[in-house]
Amino acid sequence: MLVAACKLQSTDRIEALLNEGHRQFGENKVQEAMGKWPGLKASFPDTELHLIGPLQSNKAKEAVALFDVIETIDREKIADAVSAEALKQKKRIMCLIQVNIGREPQKAGVSPEDLPALVAHCRKLPGLELKGLMCIPPSEEAPAPYFALMRKHAKEFDLPWLSMGMSGDFETAIAFGATHVRVGTALFGERKIS
Numbered sequence: 001m002l003v004a005a006c007k008l009q010s011t012d013r014i015e016a017l018l019n020e021g022h023r024q025f026g027e028n029k030v031q032e033a034m035g036k037w038p039g040l041k042a043s044f045p046d047t048e049l050h051l052i053g054p055l056q057s058n059k060a061k062e063a064v065a066l067f068d069v070i071e072t073i074d075r076e077k078i079a080d081a082v083s084a085e086a087l088k089q090k091k092r093i094m095c096l097i098q099v100n101i102g103r104e105p106q107k108a109g110v111s112p113e114d115l116p117a118l119v120a121h122c123r124k125l126p127g128l129e130l131k132g133l134m135c136i137p138p139s140e141e142a143p144a145p146y147f148a149l150m151r152k153h154a155k156e157f158d159l160p161w162l163s164m165g166m167s168g169d170f171e172t173a174i175a176f177g178a179t180h181v182r183v184g185t186a187l188f189g190e191r192k193i194s
């Protein structure tokens with residue numbers, strides 16, 4: 001599945017892709033998505049919108065209302081907030097756990113050590129449907145060993161979805177079992193400088 005990562009892309013470019021029949025899109029920021037997507041989703045209701053950037057609990061309500069998939073669950077607190085909101089809004093939201101597979105201090109995601117506990121926790125939450133794992137490997141290293149580790153984790157927990165690979169490495173990611181790649185610049189061209 002190709003998820004078109006459309007942060008900082010114009011609505012015109014997004015609409016062009018929608019008109020060609022593409023339906024999977026990813027946004028990084030709840031606020032930015034709220035400016036573009038309510039209108040676009042009204043015109044293209046079968047769109048599947050993924051949140052691929054970090055989520056704060058105070059945005060859980062808006063995120064659950066707008067997104068179909070949240071790819072960036074990385075701690076119990078945010079999982080609890082999303083599940084509670086989903087129940088309030090009477091929906092069940094598909095989620096992925098973001099794994100900090102390179103153990104980078106500046107990067108979001110649960111550490112591989114803490115992944116088993118978070119998987120178990122998410123599976124107990126009635127508002128969440130845990131579908132799989134997501135990662136962004138270290139940018140300065142060859143991604144293949146990290147993709148291989150992610151595939152191992154997904155298998156270990158019997159999770160069907162694996163979101164990994166961006167413009168620079170999606171072919172490698174697919175070779176290592178990605179079910180979803182998140183591609184921005186290779187699809188849209190350069191992002192606008194904001």
Ligand SMILES: *Cc1c(COP(=O)(O)O)cnc(C)c1O
Pocket residue numbers: 005007028052053136165166167168182183184185186
């Ligand atoms: C921007 C972004 C992408 C897409 O990156 P490109 O290099 O433009 O393909 C993928 N995943 C996440 C989480 C992103 O923020």
